[in-house]
Amino acid sequence: MTQQKPKAFDFGAEADQAPAPAPGPASSPADPQAFDFGEAEEAPAPVTPPKALSFDDLPAVPAASNLTRKAAPRALFDSEDHPAVRDALASASADYPTLFAQAEGRLAILFRRILPVKLSLVTDWAEEPLLEQAALLQPITELVLKFTQMGVPAQLDAALESTRAPSGMFGKLFRRAQSPAEFKPALTASRAQLLQLMADSEVAVRNLEASAQNLSLHGAVLAVVATLAANSPDAALLDALTQRRTLIGQAVRQAELSILQMGQVRQQAAELIAQVSSFLTVTLPALEMAQAQGGA
Numbered sequence: 339m340t341q342q343k344p345k346a347f348d349f350g351a352e353a354d355q356a357p358a359p360a361p362g363p364a365s366s367p368a369d370p371q372a373f374d375f376g377e378a379e380e381a382p383a384p385v386t387p388p389k390a391l392s393f394d395d396l397p398a399v400p401a402a403s404n405l406t407r408k409a410a411p412r413a414l415f416d417s418e419d420h421p422a423v424r425d426a427l428a429s430a431s432a433d434y435p436t437l438f439a440q441a442e443g444r445l446a447i448l449f450r451r452i453l454p455v456k457l458s459l460v461t462d463w464a465e466e467p468l469l470e471q472a473a474l475l476q477p478i479t480e481l482v483l484k485f486t487q488m489g490v491p492a493q494l495d496a497a498l499e500s501t502r503a504p505s506g507m508f509g510k511l512f513r514r515a516q517s518p519a520e521f522k523p524a525l526t527a528s529r530a531q532l533l534q535l536m537a538d539s540e541v542a543v544r545n546l547e548a549s550a551q552n553l554s555l556h557g558a559v560l561a562v563v564a565t566l567a568a569n570s571p572d573a574a575l576l577d578a579l580t581q582r583r584t585l586i587g588q589a590v591r592q593a594e595l596s597i598l599q600m601g602q603v604r605q606q607a608a609e610l611i612a613q614v615s616s617f618l619t620v621t622l623p624a625l626e627m628a629q630a631q632g633g634a
Contacts, residue, residue, distance in 0.1 A: 422449075422453050422454065422566060423446065423449045423450055423453055425566065426449045426453060426559075426562050426563065426566060427442070427445065427446060427449065429562045429565060429566065430445055430449075430558065430559075430562050433558075433561070433562065433565075434558050437554070437555070437558055441555055444555055445555060445558070445559065448555060448556065448559045449559060449562075449563075452559060452560075452563060453563070455563050455566075455567055455575065456575075457572070457574055457575050457578055460560070460563075460575060460578040460579055460582055461578050461582070463556065463560060463582050463586075464553060464556035464557075464560075464582070464586055467549065467552050467553050467556060468553070468585070468586070468589055470549055471546070471549040471550065471553060471589055471592075471593055474542070474545050474546045474549050474593075475546065475592070475593070475596055477538070477542040478539075478542050478543070478546060478596045478597075478599070478600050479596075481535060481538060481539050481542060481600065481603070482599060482600065482603055484531075484535065485535060485603050485606070485607060488528060488531055488532070490525075490528045490532065490610045490614065491610065493521065493524055493525060493528060494525065494610065494613055494614060494617065496521065497518055497521035497525060497617055498617070498621075500516045500517065500518045500520075500521065501518050501621065501625055518621070518622055518625050519622065519626065521617075522618065522622060525614050525617060525618060526618065528610075528614060529611055529614045529615065529618070532607045532610055532611045532614070533611065535603075535607055536604060536607055536608065536611075539600055539603065539604050539607075540604075542600070543597055543600050543601070543604075546593055546596060546597055547593075547597060549593065550590050550593035550594065550597070553586055553589055553590050553593070554590055556586055557583060557586040557587060557590065560579060560582055560583045560586065561583060563579065564576070564579040564580070564583065567579065
């Protein structure tokens, strides 16, 4: 008991001298804890502010990351190289609302390619789509020619004529009797060719329609650019815009006419397929049965 009291007095005495060097020494954890612990219950309030201040100094990295995240989407349309893209999109939305609603993203890509507008860009504008469409027109032309050369309507008329009895004395004497069954192999082959033509034409028309739509987008972009550059003093640029728009417009109309022509051919082919099938599956079996019964 007597030993604990002097230690307590000496500890308190050391504590009276310790407050000045208290922040420095870290070797005596018990002494500052015993002395400052009683006052530390009132000190937690001021302890928190320095933490808040030091915490504000740390988040420099997240602030920079937030800035970088916002800068990325802004570069989509606010490019320094293409300052007129936003105005071009607004003009396209007003002049071509349906096209803009269907292909806003594709229009934005095309505007970023041609803006800022230059003569070299205009003179070569849509060159690849034009060449692609010229290549896609070739299968349409070949299919139309193939349908004409097949001559299925003439074959079908001859087959149906063979089912009728000759009229008049001259027909009975000099008309060569031809059995309807003789037309079966040719009509069967023609039906297969017509079915293949329908399948090939569907692919050809679908490809040509996609090409024409792509050219229409390029033409719309040129129209908007021509409007924005209407007051340009560069006469060569304005002439190039007019000539290129005319060329693209003619190509689009050519594709539309070819698609319309192929549609008419497909309709005729579908009707012929139905007629040939009717002859092979209904008319010819009925004739053969009638001839068999007559011979019996």
